[in-house]
Amino acid sequence: xxxxxxxxxxxxxxxxxxxxTVASVLLALPILxxxxxxxxxxxxxxxxxxxxxxxxxxxxxxxxxFGTLLPALVFAxxxxxxVARTNFPGRSFFRWALVLPLALPTxxxxxxxxxxxxxxxxxxxxxxxxxxxxxxxxxxxxLCLVMAAVxxxxxxxxxxxxxxxxxxxxxxxxxxxxxxPWMRFRRVALPLARPAxxxxxxxxxMETLNDFGAVKYFGERSxxxxxxRSWGGLYDLGSALxxxxxxxxxxxxxxxxxxxxxxxAAHTTDQVPLQRQRLRGLRSxxxxxxxxxxxxxxxxxxxxxxxxxxxxxxxxxxxxxVLPAFGNTLLVAALAAALTLLVAVLFTFRERYxxxxxxxxxxxxxxxxxxxxxxxxxxxxxxxxxxxSMVLPFALIGSTGLLVYALxxxxxxxxxxxxxxxxxQQTRALDDAARLLGxxxxxxxxxxxxxxxxxxxxxxxxxxxxxxxxxxxxxLILRPFNFHTLSTRTYELASIEQLREASLPALFIVLCGLxxxxxxxxxxDGRA
Amino acid sequence: MSNLLELDQLxxxxxxxxILRGVSLHLAAREILVxxxxxxxxxxxxxxxxxxxxxxxxxxxxxxxxVLNNERTHIAPERRSVGMVFQGLALFPHLTVAQNVxxxxxxxxxxxxxxxISEELRSVDLEGLGDRYPHQLSGGQQQRVAIxxxxxxxxxxxxxxxxxxxxxxxxxxxxxxxVLRILRAHGTSAIMVTHDREDAVHMxxxxxxxxDGAIMGCGKAEDVLQFPDPEKGK
Numbered sequence: 001x002x003x004x005x006x007x008x009x010x011x012x013x014x015x016x017x018x019x020x021t022v023a024s025v026l027l028a029l030p031i032l033x034x035x036x037x038x039x040x041x042x043x044x045x046x047x048x049x050x051x052x053x054x055x056x057x058x059x060x061x062x063x064x065x066f067g068t069l070l071p072a073l074v075f076a077x078x079x080x081x082x083v084a085r086t087n088f089p090g091r092s093f094f095r096w097a098l099v100l101p102l103a104l105p106t107x108x109x110x111x112x113x114x115x116x117x118x119x120x121x122x123x124x125x126x127x128x129x130x131x132x133x134x135x136x137x138x139x140x141x142x143l144c145l146v147m148a149a150v151x152x153x154x155x156x157x158x159x160x161x162x163x164x165x166x167x168x169x170x171x172x173x174x175x176x177x178x179x180x181p182w183m184r185f186r187r188v189a190l191p192l193a194r195p196a197x198x199x200x201x202x203x204x205x206m207e208t209l210n211d212f213g214a215v216k217y218f219g220e221r222s223x224x225x226x227x228x229r230s231w232g233g234l235y236d237l238g239s240a241l242x243x244x245x246x247x248x249x250x251x252x253x254x255x256x257x258x259x260x261x262x263x264x265a266a267h268t269t270d271q272v273p274l275q276r277q278r279l280r281g282l283r284s285x286x287x288x289x290x291x292x293x294x295x296x297x298x299x300x301x302x303x304x305x306x307x308x309x310x311x312x313x314x315x316x317x318x319x320x321x322v323l324p325a326f327g328n329t330l331l332v333a334a335l336a337a338a339l340t341l342l343v344a345v346l347f348t349f350r351e352r353y354x355x356x357x358x359x360x361x362x363x364x365x366x367x368x369x370x371x372x373x374x375x376x377x378x379x380x381x382x383x384x385x386x387x388x389s390m391v392l393p394f395a396l397i398g399s400t401g402l403l404v405y406a407l408x409x410x411x412x413x414x415x416x417x418x419x420x421x422x423x424x425q426q427t428r429a430l431d432d433a434a435r436l437l438g439x440x441x442x443x444x445x446x447x448x449x450x451x452x453x454x455x456x457x458x459x460x461x462x463x464x465x466x467x468x469x470x471x472x473x474x475x476l477i478l479r480p481f482n483f484h485t486l487s488t489r490t491y492e493l494a495s496i497e498q499l500r501e502a503s504l505p506a507l508f509i510v511l512c513g514l515x516x517x518x519x520x521x522x523x524x525d526g527r528a
Numbered sequence: 529m530s531n532l533l534e535l536d537q538l539x540x541x542x543x544x545x546x547i548l549r550g551v552s553l554h555l556a557a558r559e560i561l562v563x564x565x566x567x568x569x570x571x572x573x574x575x576x577x578x579x580x581x582x583x584x585x586x587x588x589x590x591x592x593x594x595v596l597n598n599e600r601t602h603i604a605p606e607r608r609s610v611g612m613v614f615q616g617l618a619l620f621p622h623l624t625v626a627q628n629v630x631x632x633x634x635x636x637x638x639x640x641x642x643x644x645i646s647e648e649l650r651s652v653d654l655e656g657l658g659d660r661y662p663h664q665l666s667g668g669q670q671q672r673v674a675i676x677x678x679x680x681x682x683x684x685x686x687x688x689x690x691x692x693x694x695x696x697x698x699x700x701x702x703x704x705x706x707v708l709r710i711l712r713a714h715g716t717s718a719i720m721v722t723h724d725r726e727d728a729v730h731m732x733x734x735x736x737x738x739x740d741g742a743i744m745g746c747g748k749a750e751d752v753l754q755f756p757d758p759e760k761g762k
Contacts, residue, residue, distance in 0.1 A: 429618035432581050435605040436612050437632030437681060447631070451622045 016442060020350040021358050023343055027409050028363035030378035031370060034248055037241035045236040049243070053226045058246065060140075060221035061209060065250075067144030068151065068208045069201055075148060075294045076155035077197060081185060084163035088279045088287040095160075096518065098291065101298030102153045103513030105470040105487065107213025108506045109150045111494040112302040113137055114217065143218040149297040151207050153517075155200030162196035163189060168274055181277070194261065202258040209247060210371040212473035213491050223247045224473060227373045231477070237381055244374035251369050303510060309503035322504050325484040329508075332400065332475075332485060333465040336407040337415070340464045341457065343408065344415040345450070348423050352431070352449065353441035368413035372474030379406040379478065403478045410474060411467050415460040422456035423449060459519055466516045469509055486512075532557045532717050533578070533685050538587035540573055540741075547573045548584070549741045555685065555717055560708075562728040562749070563721045565738035571721035572615070574738075575687045578719065579612050580605035592684055611678030612687040616694065617670055619662040625649070625673050626658030632681045648680040652710055667695050668703045675707060679714055686711070688720040692727060704730055725753055 082088065083095045101109075116123045117137035124135040137146070167189060174188045190197075212224045223243055231240040279287050347365075351357055367375060383396035396402045426449060434444035472487045479488060486505040493502035533555040540548040547570045555561050563571050576582045578589060580596065580603060589597040591610070596603045620628050626645050633641045649655050652672040662670055671691065678686055691707065692700045708731055711718055720731055728735050729749055736746040745752050 427616065427618060429614040429616060430620065432576075432579070432605070433612070433614060433618040433620075433677075434631065435581070436579055436608075436610065437677065438606045438635075439632070440606060443634075448620055 016346070017350055017354050020346045020354075021360065023346060024358060024360035024364045027343065027367070027412060028360045029382055030375050030406065030409050031363055031366060033378040033381050034241055034244045034370070034374055037238065037245050040238060042242070043236045043238045045230070046239050046242065049226075049230055049236070049239040053229060054243065054246070057221045057223050057226035057243075060215075060225075061223045061247070061250070063140055064144060064147070064211075064215065064220065064222055065205055065208050067140060068147040069204060071145055071148035072152040072155055072204045073197070073201065075152035075298070076200065077159055077190075079152075079291055079294050080156045080159035081163055081189065082287045082291060084160045085189075085274075085276055086279050086287060087276045088284040090288050090291065094291040094295065097295055098156055098298075099153045099517050100295070100303075100514070101150045103510050103517045104150050104299060104302055105213070105472065105509060105513075106147050106150050106207070106211050107217065107472055107487075107491060107494070108306070108509065109298075109302045110143070110146050110214035110217050111490075111499055111502060111506070112305040113142070113146050115499045116301070116305060117142070138218050140218075140220055143214060143220055145297075146218075147208055147211065147214060148204075149294075150302075151204045152294070152298065154203040154207065155197055158196035158200045159193055162193035164274060167192045198258050198261040202254055205254050206251060206369055206371075209250060210373075210473070212373060212476070213487075217494060223250075224371055224373045227371075227377060228473070228477075231377055231380075237377060237384070240377040241374075241381060244371070244377060247371055247374055251371075255369060306503045306507050306510065309500045310507050322486075322489070322508070325486050325489040325505060326508060328483060329469055329485040329487070332403060332407070333468040335400070335404045336411065336468045337461045337465040339404060339408045340411055340415040341461050343412060344419050344460060345457075347412075347416055348419045348453075349442075349445050349449075351420070352423060353445060364409070365413050365416060367409045368411065370410070372410055372471055373477065375406050375410050376474040376477035379409065398480045400480055400483070403475065403480070406474055406478050407468050407471065410471070411464045414467055415464045418456045418460040418463065419453060422453050426452055459516075462516045462519060466513055469512045530557070531555065532559075532592055533719075534588075534590045535574075535578070536588040536590070538574070538577060538589070539585045540570075540577060540582065541585055542573075547741050548577070550587070551738075551741070551743055553736055553743060553746065555719060557717055558715050559733045560711060560718045560720065560731055561734050561736060562732035563719065563736045563738055564723065564725060564728045564752075565721075566723055569738045570741040571723075571738055572689055575612065575689050575719065575721055578685070579610050579687055580608050609681075609684045610687060611681055611683035611685070613671075613674045613678055613689065613691050615690040617662075617674040619670060619673055619677075621662055623661075624658060625654060625660050625662070625665070628662065628673055629658075629677050629680050631677065644680055648676045651679075651713065652676045653706075666699075668699050668706070671695070671703050672706065672710070675710060679710070679716065684717065686716050686718040688718060690722055691720065692722070692724070700727075707731075729753060 079094070079098055083091055083098065114137065115121055117135055118124060119134070119136045119138065121135070121137075128134050136142070170188050170192065171184055174184045179187070209222075210224065211222070212228065215222045216225055216228070223246060226243050227240045227247075230236045230243060347361060350361065379402060380397060383402050386392060387395050387397055430448050430452075431441075431444050434448045435441070439447065469485075470487060472491055475485055476488055476491065479485065484492075486509050490502045490505045490509065493499075493505070531554040535551055535553045538548050538551040539546075551570075551574060553561070553563075563574065565571050573582065577584050577597070583602050584597055586599065587597070588595060591608070594603075595601050596608055620631065623631065626649070629648055630641050630645045633644055636644065645658065646655070649658055652675060654669060654672055654676065657665065657669065662673065665673065674691075675686075688707075692704055695703055704727060710716075720727075722728060722731075732749040734747060735749045735752040737744045737752055
């Protein structure tokens with residue numbers, strides 16, 4: 001017979017809950033450092049930063065933000081509608097191919113477009129020779145277009161998922177009320193998909209604010225480049241942190257607006273099977289051309305340029321330069337993915353079996369919303385405190401450990417989200433059944449929840465690893481001396497105008513990026 | 529019959545919503561008590577309180593003389609000697625039938641565990657199906673796995689939450705008979721909740737009728753079920 005226990009015996013895994021709380025505080029520290037930065041007295045350089053740097057760079061960030069969002073919406077929403085709700089030649093190819101631009105970091109796309117359409121770009125010079133018109137994409141509108149062409153899939157994916165499911169009944173009802181296709185799209189589909197579109201637009205906004213490589217290469221100004229200037233140029237970490245706080249304020253405002261725009265939108269599921277409208281004649285041709293154009297801008301042109309540079313034969317590759325960067329990249333990606341996953345698993349356990357989650361757990365999950373440069377300078381400030389106190393036998397600043405820690409802070413939400421979503425799909429009755437069969441929360445989690453999370457664990461590890469491989473600003477600031485990764489190598493070569501040489505590490509990054517992009521495509525439709 | 533399980537003045541709320549209002553019930557050894565009532569009346573919450581998956585706001589739960597819950601005590605579900613068959617069954621999909629049934633026996637030695645699993649599978653007519661996964665079984669077989677998984681722990685009380693709700697009407701009649709046979713053969717004391725009066729007639733020694741978080745009446749099945757069905761009577 002099952003034995004009955006005594007009173008109030010504490011749960012045997014409560015030490016684990018305490019560990020989770022400690023881990024969440026450690027991971028929330030860089031965010032706290034930024035938030036509390038105004039409490040410390042300002043450096044003498046701060047006045048100069050406020051007068052000379054901040055207004056121009058703030059204006060640049062806002063211009064870049066809205067200038068990117070608008071074309072990204074134009075690229076994403078019609079493409080998502082066409083692919084989700086209509087049938088035209090190439091639809092099934094474009095359905096997944098339109099996600100491909102996500103494999104390209106914005107800085108790589110920016111370098112390739114500059115090499116083609118910059119003032120001395122190969123296409124610009126030919127056009128100038130032929131018709132006398134001087135093309136130059138290296139300005140704010142050009143930068144916004146390049147960023148939008150790469151980032152639009154963040155909106156395309158959720159918009160497509162929203163258009164595919166959840167509105168068939170309403171669209172049919174509108175049809176029976178005599179509403180034509182355009183009005184059905186504008187008055188029924190768009191309002192219903194608005195929360196999904198807003199969520200995607202938020203991601204585009206955060207990626208835009210985070211960007212450093214493309215903005216710097218195009219010679220534009222943003223708050224991220226201001227952080228680099230005040231830290232790298234003026235050696236003023238305090239001012240860099242304060243600029244980070246301004247950036248954080250914009251991100252908080254964006255998060256708030258997205259939440260507001262989501263309102264009380266309810267998720268609905270279709271009772272009616274999806275019927276795609278078959279496009280014919282000119283309409284069908286236009287649909288194919290539109291999707292082809294968007295794909296070409298986002299992925300076709302940059303990838304073709306990289307492939308031409310790598311396999312064009314005009315350069316002898318120095319593998320001895322690329323392979324160490326490749327090795328370092330894999331090492332950092334593997335370490336960061338492993339640490340992120342470990343923390344994410346502990347967090348999901350705490351959320352599933354613990355009572356109210358501590359504030360630090362929520363704060364630690366905000367890292368993805370905070371630009372990499374901000375996390376880098378705050379981690380640097382923290383490491384400086386630890387190094388000065390000499391509690392560790394080695395210096396944190398300039399160590400791989402600090403880089404991996406900061407990457408974990410930045411990408412924890414990327415690892416956590418798939419696990420939370422997958423765990424949310426596991427009925428609580430499984431936990432309850434395990435508990436009633438005598439399992440402690442830890443045993444129930446390890447033997448029941450965790451094995452069922454295997455696909456989500458794999459997806460999370462992959463997504464984190466690829467984000468780490470593509471990451472640039474944080475890695476640039478925190479990498480150990482003389483430590484190159486594929487992203488820093490690509491950036492360094494491009495910034496000294498060795499664009500062709502930069503294409504080999506860029507190709508490695510793009511190839512690494514393709515796998516999770518396709519995985520993401522499957523997850524967006526709930527098929528993974 | 530002396531009482532095995534006693535519930536005394538149980539109150540329970542979820543946020544601002546009161547779910548149970550002073551529920552008192554008892555269960556004798558080897559007795560099957562069926563709680564019947566419409567959806568949302570608090571039947572499942574009551575079972576979850578007995579299982580220890582929720583804590584009552586006030587009231588006492590006593591099992592075989594041991595207080596499981598009162599204002600100072602809350603014994604964790606895994607230490608209560610209470611088994612439960614969930615609505616939807618909650619079989620572990622990544623474990624075989626034998627692994628499902630043996631999940632709670634991890635403290636036993638391998639030989640003894642195997643022996644107990646085989647014995648239990650035999651008692652529910654699932655011999656030879658131990659290597660299958662839940663999705664490879666019929667609805668009725670899955671039902672028996674869920675019962676075997678609970679009974680193998682030799683619980684003092686078995687709780688069953690709408691155990692036949694996922695079955696079609698023909699299978700339901702068959703499985704209901706089998707479950708009753710298994711419970712009687714094991715001499716198990718059980719509380720089953722259902723909104724189906726026919727289930728109650730066939731399974732119950734006693735029936736308690738519940739509405740709006742309170743017990744409206746409790747007695748022999750034939751007495752309580754003489755009352756008109758409040759849902760059909762309207």
